[in-house]
Amino acid sequence: MTPSAFAVPIENYIGLSAVIFFLGVTGVIVRRNPLIMLMSIELMFNAANLALITFAKAWVNAAGHIFAFLVITVAAAEAAIGLAIVVVVFRRAAHVDVDEIATLHG
């Protein structure tokens, strides 16, 4: 393929994916609200998906699409479980500090 004025290098897509992943990590680390932390995790899933689909396009290989599909499934399962845990924690105690939930430390 000859590069044209409309061509976007894949480095741009990968860089964009990295920026979104960075935003997700920042959200998980900085925010205290568990719902927003879960949403930041979704951001990271999406960054990984963007990278996978970009590489699938770059190598003209549908395996990346399959993997992104699996990642979406895992994200759905993770959101369901995570939100269930949030609901359970909130039922047990009305006001909780996220850093002090240590019941599962063992």
Add this chain to the structure above:
Amino acid sequence: MIAFWVLALALIASGVFTITASKPVYSVVGLLGNFVVLAILYLTLQAEFLAVIQIVVYSGAILVLFLFVIALLSSGVKPFDEGTNRLPRVLIPALVLGGIALVTIVFSAVRSPSPAQPSITAGSPGALGQTGEAGVFGSVANFGQTLFTTNLLPFEVTALLLMVAVIGVVLLAGDDVPSRLQVRERGTEREPIVKSGEPLTR
């Protein structure tokens, strides 16, 4: 090229809005914009099926799940303590780990072979309009053929994973199943969704 930068800016802006919003509902709105822009980006990458899935599953299912939980938990109250700011405490470990990750990415990018298509043209001959042809990269038929032949086992493992997730959610968040005896004692009276002793509305 211009379209890419517009989409990239919208993606980053909605992501920043998601993690800086003061209320979870605003975060959901930001995340919704993020998902829609990402679906358009998937279209430019010839991933039609995944663009549709992105809208249906993420925006349709996962975000609505988030909204349900927000509505259930925080009806006018602040359910979780904000506490002190964590940023100063985690800044140095985060920078160290981020530096390690950056070095790893650059190293592997330098070592990796160059791809078949080093740049992406949105208008390149591809799947648009050819969704039924299995030989065309990115078409829905191609995706389905790959999913159900080469990658059938991961697909079935996905089904198992979702099953486990459903059972886990029911075990975690579901009410205890009342025994037959209690039901008979209670008669035809319906069980309230929110029990009075629970601190849901506090």
